[in-house]
Amino acid sequence: MCDHTKNIYKPQLATIEAMIDETPDVRTLRLVFQDEAVRESFSFRAGQFAEYSAFGAGESTFCIASSPTRKGYIECCFRATGRVTEALRRLEVGETIGVRGPYGNSFPIESFFGKNLVFVAGGIALPPLRTVIWNCLDWRDKFGDITIVYGARTEADLVYKHELKEWQERGDVRLVKTVDPGGNSPGWDGKVGFVPTILEEAAPAAENTIGLVCGPPIMIKFTLPVLEKLGFKDDSIYTTLENRMKCGLGKCGRCNVGNVYVCKDGPVFTAAQVKGMPQEF
């Protein structure tokens, strides 16, 4: 990794091969590296993130939302909230964006072999788990039961709707989808209620099970006690922190929680690790 003659801030170029509007303000981009050598050598692990540039606007941090088992491209999924994300939204299929990464640690998927998995996600936070979900589904025989509890404010806010359908139809995954009270249409075929409540109702067994939780801070706050009640131990629950980042490389001083640089030591942490940190996320 220590290469004296390399500009660590220089992104690779990638072409937008396809895009999907997941919700009115959330978009998925499928990206293919323009340099053939990079296309072949780029490898990452589920949970890692990258810095994506819209030239002229700057860089934004998103997780790599596709699975490392799917080669030849990567995907990111982002909500338009500011300068860079709005600029990324203005790009069309065929145009070029910059990608720096992969950065950060990852989910220790190999250590989950032989166990059951419970994924709990809220809103726009499905992408960081979706990479793990597909990674695990592509290695389906390595795991026991797989449960996915996913919720959003309204039906329209659910991302990856086509994949939710796919998971629902697969016999080897239990998908529990929900929307907040009032967020459903008459034809809604999922649950109605907040994620923590629905998780408690779904009551996945904690025995030999790993919990993976991503969502807005408020959802995480109420989900962890539910998992605890269900019998999950803090060191078998994983989550990600999303402190604001710039460099992604442990230099710019922006992302720290206490003495932990989220960009280098994270973004993936166990609930036990998070509980040991100062309240700065």
Next chain:
Amino acid sequence: MTKTITEQKLRSLMDLLLKEGRRVVAPRQAGSIVLYEPIDSGEQLVLGIMPRRSAKETFFPLCETILTYGKDGNGVMVSDVDAGAFPETILVGAPPCDAAAPAVLDAVFSWDYNDEFFLERRKKTIIIGLACTAADDACFCTAVGLSPRDDKGSDLFLTPVAGGGYLCDAVTKKGKVFLDTYASFLAGGEAKPLPSAEPAATPLDLAGIKDWLESNFESPLWQEFADRCAGCGACAFLCPVCHCFDIVDEGTETKGARRKSWDACGFGKFTNHASGHNPRDIQNKRYRNRIMHKFKYYQDKFGQTLCTGCGRCVRSCPVGIDIRAVLEEIQAKP
């Protein structure tokens, strides 16, 4: 054997270095203040005055281009900056608090990923430090483990002597090679160093302070320490070892440059999430991060204190926050 150099010879040595194509950065008059800036002649060298800003910008400019881009149809051309073309540089006349700082920053700019912008400049720079003979009442290098005659971080070290001129000691191998190359500017012989400055500050118990920080993230004292802090960032920008930066694009969608520019953890938007959530939403949390980073986190990560006691933050804080008073109060706690 002791080597000495007269002030005149030192100035003519700088002239020769300039003639040889080297960049020479030194304290120099810039309007009404003194700043570290490239000089065009040895005459411009101002010795013995602490420049308003630190010497860190010799290695880590306020704002620097890290790449340029140009759009061409659907494609984008990204051009690298050739760090190999950074000029050979002599930084001369830096007091110990400034001369020691770049080596402290090596740690963060080289862990795992090498920031070539900083490190190439480090590699290409010879630091000629200068012992301090006059401290003011804000100086506190002696409180954080340095001293007015400390040659830490210098390649060559000058000590003013009675009757004018300097003792000139090689500190590193790089410094020794330099001295050998320019030996003709030096003289031998006896010389009596001028008494060095004596900052009033007594050594702080840095280990004890770190221990307190370890268990007092939530202390009500943070409110007290920072209630006046305006979050202006002056302390961070003037600090020789503060190194937070932003990465921004300047230009249009079709053509422009990406730049790395100084930032400060004291700014309100520094950690603001796009959602509006801000982990350090009030000033005392930001001030806490400043103290924690300097006296705990950087110790935890790299075994060093992120402060050289130059006193610039004390001199320049518009609301009179004195980091020494904060540290002394922490030190007095059980």
